[in-house]
Amino acid sequence: MEQLIKIMSEIRPDLDFEKETKLIDDDILDSFDIISIVSEVNEQFGIEINVNDLLPENFNSAAALYELITKMLNE
Amino acid sequence: MQVFKSKTFKRIVSLAVLLLMLIGTYTIITETLSDTTYRTYFEKDVKKIKDNNEDVDIVFVGASRMYMSIVPSVLEEKLGVSNVLVGSTATQPICGSYYYIKELIKDVHPKKVILDVTWDRLLNEKQAQALLLVYDRLSGVNKIDYALTCFDKSNRCYLLGPCRYKDNILVADKIIAEKKLAKDSWEEKENSKGETYKEKGFVYAVSDVTTGSISFDPEADYWYSDDRILEENKEYLDKCVELCKENGVEFELVTAPCSVTYMYFVGGYDDADKWYRNYAKEKGINYINLNYLKGREDFLPDELMYDNCHTNGEGAYVTSEKYAELLLKEEKGEDISSYFYEDLDEFKKDVHRIVALEAEIEYSETANDDGSVDATMHLLSLKNPDAKVFYQIELQADGSEETTVLSEFSEEETVSIKLPGYTGYKLIVRAKSQYEGDKEARMVYSY
Amino acid sequence: MNIISLEFIIFAVVFALVFFIVPKKWQWAVVLLGNIAFYAFAGIGYIIYMIIISLITFLAAIKIEDIVNASKDELSKAESLEDKKAIKAVVNQKKRTICTWALVVAMGIWVVLKYTNFFLDNVNLLIEHLKPGAMIGNVSWALPLGISFYTFHAAGYLVDVYRSKYPAERNYFKYLTFISYFPHIIQGPFSRFDELGVSIKEEHKFSYDRMCEGAARMLIGFFKKIVIADKIGVAVNAIFGNYETYSGVYMLFAMFAYGIQLYADFAGYMDIVCGFSKILGINLAENFKRPYFAKTVDEFWRRWHITLGTWFKDYVFYPVSMGKTGQKMGKWARQKWGAKMGKLLPGYFALIFVWTATGLWHGANWTYLVWGYLNLIVITMTMQLTDFYEKLKAKLHIKSEALYWKIICIVRTFILVCFFRFFSAAPDITTAVKMLKYTGINMQWNVLTSPTKLFVDVEYIDIFFIIIGTLIITLIDILDEVGVWEKIKLRCPMIIKNLGFTIIIMLIIMSLGSKSDLMGGFMYASF
Secondary structure, X not given: OHHHHHHHHHHOOOOOOOOOOOOOOOOOOOHHHHHHXXXXXXXXXXXXXXXXXXXXXXXXXXXXXXXXXXXXXXX | OHHHHOHHHHHHHHHHHHHHHHHHHHHHHHHHHOOOOHHHHHHHHHHHHHHOOOOOOEEEEOOHHHHHHOOHHHHHHHHOOOOEEEOOOOOOOHHXXXXXXXXXXXXXXXXXXXXXXXXXXXXXXOOHXXXXXXXXXXXXXXXXXXXXXXXXXXXXXXXXHHHHHHHHXXXXXXXXXXXXXXXXXXXXXXXXXXXXXXXXXXXXXXXXXXXXXXXOOOOOOOEOOHHHOOHHXXXXXXXXXXXXXXXXXXXXXXXXXXXHHXXXXXXXXXXXXXXXXXXXXXXXXXXXXXXXXXXXXXXXXHHHEEEOOEEOHXXXXXXXXXXXXXXXXXXXXXXXXXXXXXXXXXXXXXXOEOOXXXXXXXXXXXXXXXXXXXXXXXXXXXXXXXXXXXXXXEEEEOOOOOOEEEEEEEOOOEEEEEEOOOOOEEEXXXXXXXXXXXXXXXXEEEO | OOOOOHHHHHHHHHHHHHHHHOOHHHHHHHHHHHHHHHHHHHHHHHHHHHHHHHHHHHHHHHHHHHHHHHHHHHHHHOOOHHHHHHHHHHHHHHHHHHHHHHHHHHHHHHHHHHHHHHHHHHHHHHHHHHOOOOOOOOXXXXXXXXXXXXXXXXXXXXXXXXXXXXXXXXXXXXHHHHHHOHHHHOOOOOOOHHHHHHHHHOOOOOOHHHHHHHHHHXXXXXXXXXXXXXXXXXXXXHXXXXXXXXXXXXXXXXXXXXXXXXXXXXXXXXXXXXXXXXXXXXXXXXXXXXXXXXXXXXXXXXOEOHHHHHHHHHHHHHHHHHXXXXXXXXXXXXHHHOHHHHHXXXXXXXXXXXXXXXXXXXXXXXXXXXXXXXXXXXXHHHHHOXXXXXXXXXXXXXXXXXXXXXXXXXXXXXXXXXXXXXXXXXXXXXXXXXXXXXHHOOOOHHHHHOHHHHOOOOOHHHHHHHHHHHHHHHHHHHHXXXXXXXXHHHHOOHHHHHHHHHHHHHHHHHHHOXXXXXXXXXXXXXX
C-alpha cells in the first residue's frame, strides 16, 4: 500500500492520498494523472490494468486502487 | 392557522404573486408605451354615435389614402346623409379589412360599405404593423378570431404588447406626451408629421410641395400584373363582397386619388384598373377610380397632393366634392361611365406637361484648383410617349432671385456641370417638352 | 421541430401531462412515443438510420453478454489456470470481433453519411492535378437529424457492455427510448446508458418543486437564446460576412461576440432540454460549467461541451494511451527522455487522435481540423512547459493563488478560445486566413467613440437587451463560480424570486419580435 501511495504522490505531490476518497468523482485526478498512475502501477506491480478497469469504484481512493491491484495479482 | 403554513398554500401564494407581477408589468409596459394613433380619436367619435343611437349611412374602409381624401362633412351635406365614417387604418391588409367590416356592420349598422382598392392591394404580403393596426380596432370574439386566422408564426409575437412596443422605450417621453394630448382633447391637434385629425376618421394633411413636381424613386420596382395577385387576398375580397350581401349592406369599391407621377411610374397601372372594373362587373357592384375621372389633371394638380399616394387636406375637399357628385348620380341610377377615361392612354392625352423628373448627381473625387467641383448629372423624367424632353440646369444663390444657367436646354440625359466650392445655393433642374403649351417640370436641390 | 417555438412548448406541456398521467410502469413507453413524434417533425423517413444503428449495437451487446455468460459455465468447469486463460482468451477474441464489426458498421454509416463529400472533395483535388477536368460529383445525402449524437450514444453503450461495465439491455424498445431520447438527440449532452438509460426506465413521481426548478431552468435557456444569442448573432454574421468592410476593431468585436453567441446559444439549449428533462425527473448530464472562467485551454475543455470531452476521454483517449502502442511509446520515451516524458508522451499521442476526432466531429472540413489542432498545440505546449512556467512565475513573484493572476489566466484563455474560432467559423481555410488578415489591418479605431456601431445591423434597442442579458448571465455565472448561487437560490425571498422571473420573462417577450431576422435553428443542429 505504501508503495502505491508513493507512486501516486510522485505523480501528484500536491495531494494527500491517505485522505482523498473522491479522486474521480470530484475530478481531482485528470486523465494524464490516471494514465501515468496506471503505467507506473502496471510496471511496478507487474499487472495489466487496462481501459476496462477504469471505473470510479477502482480509482476513487488509493485504497480502492489497492483492492484492484490485489485482485489482479491473485488471478 | 395550519393552512397558512402549509406548503400548498405557500405555493399558491407564490404563483399568485408571480402572475400578478407578470400581468402588472405587462399591462404597465403596454399601456405606457403603446402608440397614440388616430384610433384613439376615431373610437371616441364612434362611441358618440353609438351612445346617441344615431344612424350611420356610409363607412369607408381602407388605408391612409382613404382617411386623407374623404371628408365626411362634404359627403353628408351633398348626399343628404348622416354620419359618414372613415374607419381606415394606415396600410390595411385585405384580411384585416374583412374582419373590420364584420365589426363595423355589427357596431354601427351602416347602409353602405365602401372599400378602397389600389393596384397593390391584392399583391401585398401581410405585414405585422398593418395587421396590428386593424387588431387594435377589433374587439371580443372577432378580435380573437382575427388574431388566430390572419397572424402567422412570424408575426404572432407582436400581439404581445411589450414585444410590439419595445422600440418606443427609446422615445418614451414623446409617447407619454402624445398620450396626454389625446386624453385632454382630440380635436384639431397636429402631430409631428403635419397631420391633424378632424372628425369621423378624416385626417387633414398639410404638404410641402415647394420643389415643383412630386418626385419618384427610380430604383423602386413597382409594377402590377394579374398573376401577382395573391390567392389569399382575392379570397378575402370575395369574402367582403359576400359578407355585405349576407347582411343586406351595399358594397362598393373605390380607388382614392394618387399622384399623376404614380400613374406614370407604376408599371401596369392600367391593368390593375381593368382588373377591378372586370371584378366589379362580375360581382355586380360599383367601382369608381377617382384617378380616371375626366378633368382630373385640372381639379387635382400636384399642389393638392400630400405625396404620391395621398391628397393633402385641400385636395381632400376637392376630391370629396367630385366623389359626392358621382355617388349622387349613381344613386339616381345614372350611368356614370362617361365621366371616366377608358384607360390610361386616354388619360395621358389630357396631360400636357412633363409629369416628373429625377436627377442623380455624381461628384468627381477631387476639387478643381479654383475650388469648384465637377459633377455629372443623370436625368430621368416621366412623360407622354410622344414628348421629347429638354433639360436645363440652373444655379441660384440663396437669397437671390437671379439664376445662372449651368447647362442650357438640351435633350442630353447625362450632363456635366461645374458646381461651386461653397454651400448656400440651390440647383434647379427644369424639364420641358417640345410643345409650347406644356407645363414645365422642375426639381430643386439645396446645398 | 424548433425548440424555440410555440409548437415545442405545446408539445412539451402535452408530453409532460401524458407522462405523469399514465401508470408509472408505462412512462418509458410514453417517452418512446414522444421521441418518435418529435423526430417525425424532422422527417420520419430518416428514422430508419436510427433504427439500424441502434439494432446493430443492441444485438451486438446482447451477443457479447451471452458469450460471457456462457463462458462462466466453462470457467467453473475448467481445472487448470492454463485452461482458464485459454477460455478467457477465446472469449475475449469473440467479444472483440463482434464489438469491432458492430462498431465499424454502425459508425461507418455515420461516417459515410457525413464525410463522403469531404472525402470526395479532397479526392477531386488530387484528381485535378493528375487529370484536369475529371471530377467525381458530390452526393446529395442529407444528414439525418441527430445522427452525430445517437451514433455515439450507441457506440458508447456497446463499448461499455463490452467492458462489462453494466449488463446489456434486453428490451429493444427500452434501449431505443434511450437512443432516441428527444431532449438530447439534436445537440446532446452525450449521455451514458447507465445514467440516462436507467433513469428513463425508472418510475417517476410528479414533484412540484422539481417542476418549478426545471421550468426556471428552461426559462433561463430561452432567455440566453432569444435575448442574447439570436440578437448578437446578427452582428456576428454581418461582420464575418463582410470582413473587408468591417475590418479591424469590428472583427475583434465579432470574435468576442461570437464567443458570447456560441455560449448563449449552446448553453441556452442545454438549459432548455435539461430543464425539461428535470421536470420529468430524468437527469441529463451537465454540458457547461461556466466555461469562460477556465484558466487554461485544457480546463476550458472540461467546462465546455463537457460530455463530448468525457466521451472522447473514455472511448478514445484512454484506449489509445493505455493500449499497447501507448504503453510501448511510454517505455521508449522514459528511456530516452526520462520519467516525465514517459508519462506525457502516450497522452500526447492519444490527444492527437482525440483532437482529430473532435475537430472532424464538429464538421467535415479542414477548418475544423485546424481548429482542433490549434487547441491541441496550446494544450500540449502548456503541459510540456509546466515546469518552465512555474520557474518563471517564481522569478516574477507571481502567486498562482492570487486573484489578479487568476483573472489574467481567465482573460488569456478567453482570448485564445475566441481566436481559435476564426477557423471553426470560416467556411474554408482561405476565408479563415483572410478573416485573420482583416482583423489586423484597417483597424478603424475611431468606431470605438460610438461603440454601438459595433453591433452591425442590430436594432438600437436590441443592443441594450444584449448588454443587459449578458450582464445578468455573467452575474449569475460569477455567483455560481464562487459557489454562492445555489445558496442564493435557496434562501431567496419569494417576492425577489418572482420579481426576477418577471424581469426575465418580460425581457424575453420584448426580444421575441425583432425587425432583424431571428436566427433560425441552433448552431449545432446540423450534427
